Amino acid sequence: MKKQIMQGNAAIARAASDAGVKVAAAYPGTPSSEILRDIANTYPEIFSEWAPNEKVALEVASGASFAGARALACMKHVGLNVAADPLMTLAYTGVKGGLVILVADDPYSHSSQNEQDSRHWTRFGKVPMLEPGDSQECYDFVKIAFDLSEQFDSLVLVRSETRVSHSDTVVEFGERVEPAEPAGLDRKEWQKYVMVPMNVRAARIKVEERIRKLEAFADEFKHNKMELKDTKIGFISSGVTYNYTKEIFPEWSSLKLGMVWPLPKKMIAEFFEKVEKVVIVEELDPFFETEIRAMGYKPFRGKDVIPVMYELSPDIIEKALKGNEYREPETRVKPEDLPRRPPNLCAGCSHRPLFYALNRLGAFVFGDIGCYTLAAAPPLSAIHTTVCMGAGVAQAHGAMKALGKEALGKVCSVLGDSTFLHNGLTPLMDIVYNKGNATTIVVDNRITAMTGQQEHPGTGFTIKGEPTYMVDYEQIGRALGVKSIRNVDPYNIAETMEVLKEEMDKDEPSLVLCVDAPCVLLRREKKQFEYTLYAIDEDKCRGCKICLNINCPAISWHEGAGESTDGHKRKGTVRINPDQCVGCRVCQQLCKFESIKPVKKSQ
Amino acid sequence: MNENEKVTNIFLSGVGGQGAILASNILAEVFLNSGYDVKKAEVHGMAQRGGEVTTHFRFGKKVYSPLIKHGDVDFLVSFELLEAIRYINWVKPEGRVIINNQMVFPPAVNLGLREYPKDVGETFKKYFKGNAYIINGQDIAKNLGSLQSANVVLVGALSSFFPGLKEELFLEAVKGLLASKLHDLNIKAFYEGKKAMERKD
Ligand code: SF4
Ligand code: SF4
Numbered sequence: 074m075k076k077q078i079m080q081g082n083a084a085i086a087r088a089a090s091d092a093g094v095k096v097a098a099a100y101p102g103t104p105s106s107e108i109l110r111d112i113a114n115t116y117p118e119i120f121s122e123w124a125p126n127e128k129v130a131l132e133v134a135s136g137a138s139f140a141g142a143r144a145l146a147c148m149k150h151v152g153l154n155v156a157a158d159p160l161m162t163l164a165y166t167g168v169k170g171g172l173v174i175l176v177a178d179d180p181y182s183h184s185s186q187n188e189q190d191s192r193h194w195t196r197f198g199k200v201p202m203l204e205p206g207d208s209q210e211c212y213d214f215v216k217i218a219f220d221l222s223e224q225f226d227s228l229v230l231v232r233s234e235t236r237v238s239h240s241d242t243v244v245e246f247g248e249r250v251e252p253a254e255p256a257g258l259d260r261k262e263w264q265k266y267v268m269v270p271m272n273v274r275a276a277r278i279k280v281e282e283r284i285r286k287l288e289a290f291a292d293e294f295k296h297n298k299m300e301l302k303d304t305k306i307g308f309i310s311s312g313v314t315y316n317y318t319k320e321i322f323p324e325w326s327s328l329k330l331g332m333v334w335p336l337p338k339k340m341i342a343e344f345f346e347k348v349e350k351v352v353i354v355e356e357l358d359p360f361f362e363t364e365i366r367a368m369g370y371k372p373f374r375g376k377d378v379i380p381v382m383y384e385l386s387p388d389i390i391e392k393a394l395k396g397n398e399y400r401e402p403e404t405r406v407k408p409e410d411l412p413r414r415p416p417n418l419c420a421g422c423s424h425r426p427l428f429y430a431l432n433r434l435g436a437f438v439f440g441d442i443g444c445y446t447l448a449a450a451p452p453l454s455a456i457h458t459t460v461c462m463g464a465g466v467a468q469a470h471g472a473m474k475a476l477g478k479e480a481l482g483k484v485c486s487v488l489g490d491s492t493f494l495h496n497g498l499t500p501l502m503d504i505v506y507n508k509g510n511a512t513t514i515v516v517d518n519r520i521t522a523m524t525g526q527q528e529h530p531g532t533g534f535t536i537k538g539e540p541t542y543m544v545d546y547e548q549i550g551r552a553l554g555v556k557s558i559r560n561v562d563p564y565n566i567a568e569t570m571e572v573l574k575e576e577m578d579k580d581e582p583s584l585v586l587c588v589d590a591p592c593v594l595l596r597r598e599k600k601q602f603e604y605t606l607y608a609i610d611e612d613k614c615r616g617c618k619i620c621l622n623i624n625c626p627a628i629s630w631h632e633g634a635g636e637s638t639d640g641h642k643r644k645g646t647v648r649i650n651p652d653q654c655v656g657c658r659v660c661q662q663l664c665k666f667e668s669i670k671p672v673k674k675s676q
Numbered sequence: 677m678n679e680n681e682k683v684t685n686i687f688l689s690g691v692g693g694q695g696a697i698l699a700s701n702i703l704a705e706v707f708l709n710s711g712y713d714v715k716k717a718e719v720h721g722m723a724q725r726g727g728e729v730t731t732h733f734r735f736g737k738k739v740y741s742p743l744i745k746h747g748d749v750d751f752l753v754s755f756e757l758l759e760a761i762r763y764i765n766w767v768k769p770e771g772r773v774i775i776n777n778q779m780v781f782p783p784a785v786n787l788g789l790r791e792y793p794k795d796v797g798e799t800f801k802k803y804f805k806g807n808a809y810i811i812n813g814q815d816i817a818k819n820l821g822s823l824q825s826a827n828v829v830l831v832g833a834l835s836s837f838f839p840g841l842k843e844e845l846f847l848e849a850v851k852g853l854l855a856s857k858l859h860d861l862n863i864k865a866f867y868e869g870k871k872a873m874e875r876k877d
Pocket of ligand 1: 418421
């Protein structure tokens with residue numbers, strides 16, 4: 074088979090196909106999102122879907138498994154928290170067709186709200202977990218995970234992380250298993266699947282037996298690998314961390330754990346016997362270390378020198394273990410002297426004028442997860458919390474209950490369309506039911522934007538781009554009992570401010586829907602603006618900098634003392650970059666001196 | 677480690693949307709098809725929204741880590757000036773640097789709060805002497821008819837450091853990774869990038 078270079082996520086998708094998976098479901102989340110996209114685009118034999126949240130994704134996959142088909146659910150680490158509920162009980166029911174959860178961690182929190190270590194779920198849930206370290210292992214381990222799932226009648230977790238999911242390394246594929254026809258649902262198996270107390274107690278015994286069997290298996294598992302070289306010193310590691318250590322200490326002995334739970338106890342004993350000094354190198358929490366110490370072994374080094382937070386890298390490991398021997402490279406320029414380049418809302422994004430309006434209204438905004446989080450930074454400064462999907466809606470309600478009438482007109486929550494469907498409906502129902510008065514603003518950009526444009530039940534399209542029923546937010550709002558529902562065009566700042574003020578002042582729950590505001594990167598619904606380009610009339614510009622308050626990437630400040638033609642002194646002018654401006658007209662509404670005008674785009 | 681086992685580290689940096697990822701995909705195809713082990717890791721959290729993008733690209737007989745060690749970069753290829761100077765400390769003293777002569781202002785500069793660094797080219801020349809190459813990839817690409825092809829211009833420029841690699845492999849990779857209507861343009865961009873390295877300035 075020809076070697077290919079492939080992203081970890083793409084290798085996972087291929088493995089799902091080669092393992093004969095029939096159903097795959099996910100909610101997008103970096104760094105896991107490409108897996109389902111690749112499955113949908115490349116492997117038509119798999120039914121694939123974007124679920125509204127991870128809990129649903131796992132439930133869909135488990136249904137397929139109960140029917141005898143192999144099924145995969147994919148999510149990021151924080152998504153596994155959402156799916157924890159079915160996870161903990163599926164650990165009891167076991168499976169019929171192989172059932173695998175792919176969870177992608179994000180050490181260093183490159184694009185996440187926390188840095189949690191998903192390995193804890195494997196011990197907590199009493200289900201096994203594999204951890205690949207490169208694309209080849211992504212491919213191999215996912216296939217193995219399905220076999221193990223059926224062999225041990227257990228859900229299996231596969232943990233990837235940013236450096237594995239988003240690295241491209243060489244892969245050679247193995248054989249493809251033709252998917253067997255699912256055995257089908259069998260009503261006689263109800264004691265296995267109905268978790269009423271009587272059945273739970275029986276299942277509970279099986280759970281313990283299973284983990285003991287898996288422990289024995291771990292000692293035989295060929296991807297738990299002992300490499301004995303220089304036995305004076307050796308490390309225990311897993312995943313990409315193994316590759317980092319190998320890079321720095323190729324001459325050391327090593328125990329690489331392909332299965333991170335349960336641990337291969339005999340192998341660990343043998344390693345401690347053969348190697349004088351054992352160093353445990355693991356990313357994030359001292360998961361192995363705690364276990365290994367509890368077994369009675371004393372590692373030579375572990376979390377005493379290896380950081381417990383952020384991402385590891387070869388140089389961090391080298392520094393930690395070699396101390397002074399690590400040569401810091403020459404500092405030619407101090408990076409902290411350079412301006413940073415944080416992400417920003419796109420030029421023309423509909424969130425920009427909305428948040429400008431909220432800022433002007435002085436509202437406290439309970440935010441959520443999505444592009445709009447970027448409005449937290451100055452100068453928009455209009456998001457004041459970000460916790461998890463759906464949290465903002467409930468938090469605004471809680472805060473308003475706490476503050477009473479004085480919060481009227483001052484508090485709201487904002488969340489995106491995908492987030493609203495993910496977990497925003499339940500808290501909105503709660504607001505109505507418990508006689509709250511919070512305003513919920515749904516910024517409907519008609520796509521899951523931040524993770525890279527995935528469909529959801531409000532876009533009108535499935536993962537394959539097939540047209541489907543499109544959720545009507547207004548009707549949902551009504552069904553949940555919201556009486557005050559308003560539509561607003563966020564690009565019209567004055568009107569937006571007026572509507573928001575009115576709704577926030579009302580002593581009843583309100584739902585404000587930002588309509589006709591698709592993500593500007595969304596080709597399908599390419600937003601049509603009246604003009605495609607705005608420009609600064611430099612004769613008129615007084616350099617007041619008001620238009621800079623929206624932080625549009627197309628607008629920049631240019632120093633240079635002078636005078637406008639109507640005789641006003643200025644310290645500089647702003648300019649609009651014609652390559653970036655899309656003509657949303659937001660800046661024009663801010664300029665008091667009419668120095669921003671539409672122009673024809675040349676080209 | 678003998679020469680044979682040496683791993684070469686290429687670090688690409690740029691701004692979301694400039695095509696750094698595509699450039700690294702081209703390199704991956706070429707080096708893989710030339711018989712090397714290849715690993716590459718991208719960082720692009722929310723990069724589509726104008727943030728920084730970096731790619732660690734490594735090839736050799738056997739590559740373990742997908743990440744390059746700080747200070748171990750053999751080639752820095754940057755699509756933008758500020759994103760070049762941000763990583764200047766990552767380059768080995770004898771390393772080589774190819775920079776696209778383009779400025780994309782980050783928010784703090786747009787707002788007039790920070791200054792965009794001056795004389796990036798001079799700073800690189802000071803530390804890397806003849807090993808620092810500033811390419812007008814933007815102008816070259818514009819002249820060819822599409823700003824989008826500046827990334828392939830840089831790939832062409834980088835290719836001149838690897839005379840042992842077959843040129844067809846680069847052309848095949850361009851064809852394999854881009855839509856067919858973009859082939860001619862990008863093949864020209866590749867050659868223009870190569871040519872730009874021959875000119876001494
Ligand atoms: S990706 Fe879409 S929603 Fe996100 S900032 Fe850009 S335009 Fe706005
Ligand atoms: S019209 Fe103004 S705010 Fe809108 S994209 Fe152009 S410069 Fe930015």
